[in-house]
Amino acid sequence: MKNLLDYTLAELENELNPKFRAKQIYEWVYKKGVSSFDEMLNLPKPMREQLGKEFYFDPLNCVKAERSSDGSIKYLFELKDGYRIESVLLPMKEEESDEDGKISRHARYTICVSSQVGCRMGCSFCLTAKGGLTRNLTPGEIVGQILWIKNHNKIPYERRVNIVYMGMGEPLDNLTNVSKAIKILMENDGLAIGSRRQTVSTSGLGSQIKKLGEMDLGVLLAISLHAVNNDLRTKLMPINKAYNIEAVMQAVREFPIDMRKRVMFEYLVIKDMNDSIKDAKKLVKLLHGIKAKVNLIYFNPHEGSEYGRPELEDMLKFQEYLRDHGVTCTIRQSKGLDISAACGQLKERSENVGS
Secondary structure, three states, rough: OOOOOOHHHHHHHHHHOOOOHHHHHHHHHHOOOOOOOOOOOOOHHHHHHHHHHHEOOEEHHHEEEEEEEOOEEEEEEEOOOEEEEEEEEEEEEOOOOOOOOOOOOOOOOEEEOOOOOOOOOOOOHHHHHHHEEEEEHHHHHHHHHHHHHEEOOOOEEOOOEEEEEEEOOOHHHHHHHHHHHHHHHOOOOOOOOOHHHEEEEEEHHHHHHHHHHHHHHOOOEEEEOOOOOHHHHHHHHHHOOOOOHHHHHHHHOOOOOOOOOOOOEEEEEEEOOOOOHHHHHHHHHHOOOOOOEEEEEEEOOOOOOOOOOHHHHHHHHHHHHHOOOEEEEEEOOOOOOOOOOEEEEEEEEHHHHOO
16 A cells, blocks of 8 residues: 655646545645545545555554653654654744733644654764664655644644654655655645745765755755864764765855755754863854854763763853854753653663563
């Protein structure tokens, strides 16, 4: 059987006769959130029965969910072949009401999705890298994470969410399927999640950054930098041997970005390794001439890790130095510290319990 979520609207139209049925199906799946073809009542019954024999649109089975006290939820999904991946729902702003009880501000969410089962990048701070790469996710398996999370949290269709390709796997190592997922999510007759609400986070595959730029999808770019010198970055991220800091920065400078937006640089702060003012000075120099925003991230400790969580005082000093030298900088508020929050942690714990 074929995964319906793997299809763009145009591709689905080519599969069906008459073509207009594709838009109806898209509306049932993406806007109304039905769970079976039997619920698509404006389709003829014989067609519903035939579709049920040829297609499915439930590529994921949620086997575990952990809710943090801060509202974030981490999901462990099992795919049709038994492999498992993780996704995270992050509430960014809470819903607010006025004195009359009317909603004055809707809740805002970000969904972090996986792009691969495992990962071949080998980053030393990441649990996902331990087992290497098993396989790429299909476009529909990527789209399915967002659809499932929206449906099960009753996030209304018209309530847009932000998508970050930042879960398990390296998105640009699966560029063909990730780029197609981006297009499917952008379909106006589907979830209609615009390109500027989608951010591709990469460990720095220079050639693939260039290819993504040439696709001109309009997505935002986030670079997992994490170090300001090649020796440390290679220790943290072996991919730096192939694409060192200079190569990554060159690719970033050539990437087409909306003039109203900035390139995000993710900087994982690790105690006594990259958290000094000396590192901050080098980072300012490195970003010179780039419309950048730096997101400082606390290292999220996990069992067996050799790295430590930085002190708040050092994080604030680092941030202050960047801001004083003209670099937009935020400190990511740590979410999910009371659950298996680090990438691969929920999967790792579940497998250890089952073994």
